[in-house]
Amino acid sequence: MSSHKTSQRRRTSLLYVVVAILLISWIFPILWAVVVSLKSETEVLAYPPRVVFEPTLKNYNDAIFSSLSIVPSFITSFILSSLTTLLTILLAVPAAYAFARLRLPAKKSAGFYTLVTQMIPPVGLVIPYFLILNQIGWLDTYRGMVTVYLTFSLPFAIWLMISYMEDIPREMEEAAYLDKASRLQTLWYVILPQVRGGIAVTTIFVFLNAWNEFLFAVQLGGNNVRPVTVAMYNFVSVEQTLWAQLAGAALLAMLPVIIIGIFAQKQIVKGLTVGAVKGGGRQ
Amino acid sequence: MNDQKGRVSLRSIEKNFGDFRALKDIDLDIEPSEFFALLGPSGSGKSTTLRVIAGLELPDNGTLTVDGQDITYAQPGERNVAMVFQNYALYPHMTIEENIAFPLKMDEVDKAQISDQVQEAARKVKIDHLLHRRPGQLSGGQQQRCALARAIVRQPRLFLLDEPLSNLDAQLRLETRIELRRLHESMDVTTIYVTHDQEEAMTIADRMAIFLDGDIIQVGTPDEVFNHPKTMDVAAFIGSPPMNLLNANIENGGIGIAGVDALLKPPRDFTGTELVVGVRPSHIRLDSDGIPARLLLSENLGESMLLNTELSDGQIVKLRLPEVRRFSPDEMLALRIDADYVHFFDAKSRERILTGDTRKD
Numbered sequence: 001m002s003s004h005k006t007s008q009r010r011r012t013s014l015l016y017v018v019v020a021i022l023l024i025s026w027i028f029p030i031l032w033a034v035v036v037s038l039k040s041e042t043e044v045l046a047y048p049p050r051v052v053f054e055p056t057l058k059n060y061n062d063a064i065f066s067s068l069s070i071v072p073s074f075i076t077s078f079i080l081s082s083l084t085t086l087l088t089i090l091l092a093v094p095a096a097y098a099f100a101r102l103r104l105p106a107k108k109s110a111g112f113y114t115l116v117t118q119m120i121p122p123v124g125l126v127i128p129y130f131l132i133l134n135q136i137g138w139l140d141t142y143r144g145m146v147t148v149y150l151t152f153s154l155p156f157a158i159w160l161m162i163s164y165m166e167d168i169p170r171e172m173e174e175a176a177y178l179d180k181a182s183r184l185q186t187l188w189y190v191i192l193p194q195v196r197g198g199i200a201v202t203t204i205f206v207f208l209n210a211w212n213e214f215l216f217a218v219q220l221g222g223n224n225v226r227p228v229t230v231a232m233y234n235f236v237s238v239e240q241t242l243w244a245q246l247a248g249a250a251l252l253a254m255l256p257v258i259i260i261g262i263f264a265q266k267q268i269v270k271g272l273t274v275g276a277v278k279g280g281g282r283q
Numbered sequence: 284m285n286d287q288k289g290r291v292s293l294r295s296i297e298k299n300f301g302d303f304r305a306l307k308d309i310d311l312d313i314e315p316s317e318f319f320a321l322l323g324p325s326g327s328g329k330s331t332t333l334r335v336i337a338g339l340e341l342p343d344n345g346t347l348t349v350d351g352q353d354i355t356y357a358q359p360g361e362r363n364v365a366m367v368f369q370n371y372a373l374y375p376h377m378t379i380e381e382n383i384a385f386p387l388k389m390d391e392v393d394k395a396q397i398s399d400q401v402q403e404a405a406r407k408v409k410i411d412h413l414l415h416r417r418p419g420q421l422s423g424g425q426q427q428r429c430a431l432a433r434a435i436v437r438q439p440r441l442f443l444l445d446e447p448l449s450n451l452d453a454q455l456r457l458e459t460r461i462e463l464r465r466l467h468e469s470m471d472v473t474t475i476y477v478t479h480d481q482e483e484a485m486t487i488a489d490r491m492a493i494f495l496d497g498d499i500i501q502v503g504t505p506d507e508v509f510n511h512p513k514t515m516d517v518a519a520f521i522g523s524p525p526m527n528l529l530n531a532n533i534e535n536g537g538i539g540i541a542g543v544d545a546l547l548k549p550p551r552d553f554t555g556t557e558l559v560v561g562v563r564p565s566h567i568r569l570d571s572d573g574i575p576a577r578l579l580l581s582e583n584l585g586e587s588m589l590l591n592t593e594l595s596d597g598q599i600v601k602l603r604l605p606e607v608r609r610f611s612p613d614e615m616l617a618l619r620i621d622a623d624y625v626h627f628f629d630a631k632s633r634e635r636i637l638t639g640d641t642r643k644d
Contacts, residue, residue: 169372171372174339175433178338178360178362178365179437180386181385
């Protein structure tokens with residue numbers, strides 16, 4: 001009995017050790033960035049790195065107010081991510097419903113094609129996209145960037161939403177049809193409220209993906225459309241890298257991601273597990 | 284209340300799912316205000332028939348009329364029928380009140396009126412105290428009542444119930460069965476009820492259609508299908524336990540079973556037919572002499588006993604004794620068949636030739 005207890009305790013402490021190692025390895029770079037962002041540029045280059053130093057908010061000040069301010073890029077990122085997310089959800093929800101429920105010609109191959117777009121390495125698409133956007137004059141425009149972002153956010157969102165839609169028993173829709181609801185009313189009153197969790201999760205993932213996107217933004221954007229990921233890159237130049245300023249800007253850029261993560265945590269977990277609980281989605 | 288509305292006619296209804304012929308050629312007439320059961324094993328086409336009536340499946344062929352109006356291809360919502368699904372299909376994000384109100388809301392009924400009608404429907408199935416809960420907070424029986432309330436709230440001309448009791452436990456099933464019947468009598472609406480449970484159909488329905496492999500093999504009252512099964516399949520499906528079907532041979536003008544000759548006198552000349560004798564477990568008794576049978580299993584049912592026996596040729600015979608007795612294992616018994624209640628079937632066509640007691644049909 002007692003040996004059983006000790007072995008259980010040993011297992012628990014082992015679990016804590018593993019979790020601690022993982023957490024430290026995840027958090028360490030962020031902590032390092034926080035420390036660096038509070039140093040002056042000369043302090044950053046000091047070797048060995050000093051643990052005790054005089055902290056400064058100059059880097060944050062510069063990141064926000066100087067000529068290298070990332071605020072305009074911040075706004076750009078926000079517009080770009082929001083537009084992408086809005087359009088993705090508006091298109092993906094009905095598309096996912098169609099894939100999940102309607103008898104469509106070539107449904108399987110269309111579904112497969114949608115999935116294939118996720119398998120191509122993005123770097124292989126940069127040049128074709130560049131040529132196409134250049135051809136139609138959409139380089140360095142919101143419409144060009146959003147269109148490109150939709151090419152990868154839409155398939156992802158559709159596939160995520162399909163699984164949520166398929167979890168809803170067909171009889172629920174049939175009951176609604178018998179109760180004189182049209183297909184659109186059924187979608188609105190019966191389906192959508194039940195996939196709220198899925199829509200929330202999809203929204204978050206699509207927004208974060210767009211917010212974090214760098215490769216397409218650096219090639220297809222420019223002076224007009226420069227999201228924050230690209231703006232930060234400007235701190236790295238041939239002559240010198242402004243590490244402290246970069247750290248400050250990076251932390252600011254991370255802020256929305258962290259905020260969303262904290263506030264949507266419950267929603268994300270609920271959304272990811274909703275399909276696992278069968279039998280009428282207990283609230 | 285409904286001026287005798289709700290007459291349903293199916294004519295030559297066919298439905299295929301790919302290569303599978305779900306409904307082969309269904310003709311069926313259901314009378315106004317009738318409680319009608321569609322009975323059959325799973326995959327026999329009973330649920331498909333119900334879904335065709337509901338408009339959830341469109342037939343490949345044939346016509347469906349209700350009160351003379353052709354609705355074969357009408358939208359489900361245009362048919363004025365209500366359905367209770369096996370899994371109830373309640374909307375989990377709505378309260379019970381919103382669930383019951385949903386058909387009225389879609390029908391654009393006046394708001395004040397909706398509230399009254401919801402109350403009334405909920406009271407009828409005794410869930411008016413649960414209106415503000417959500418389906419997930421209700422027991423299976425309460426969910427089922429909620430589904431019933433949603434169906435009766437808009438006073439449809441047809442009530443379709445798809446195995447509504449199969450998700451309830453045995454005790455609750457018996458109680459709900461009685462309530463369903465009462466509800467039907469108070470509403471006076473044609474009710475079509477799908478079940479695979481013959482006992483349920485026998486006790487609840489005015490008439491029933493027995494389905495097998497996409498065909499209807501018999502339509503009749505519980506009494507008719509029990510006492511005059513049209514085929515061996517009906518005989519083997521109805522009754523618990525169902526009828527014994529024993530291969531028989533005709534020799535010297537008498538009918539013999541399991542090597543025992545001249546057990547029964549043939550009511551007419553059966554020469555040339557491969558004969559099957561059907562006899563219900565309660566129409567066989569133990570006697571001092573008769574067909575020898577070895578006892579396999581005796582089940583004490585409290586007031587009666589069910590014996591499983593094996594004849595010398597390996598055929599299994601079940602019989603019901605009106606009293607409880609003690610038996611030793613493998614005991615040899617002598618069975619006597621009550622000649623008045625014997626059914627004769629043609630083994631080839633599987634159809635009933637005649638029944639012992641009437642002698643005239």
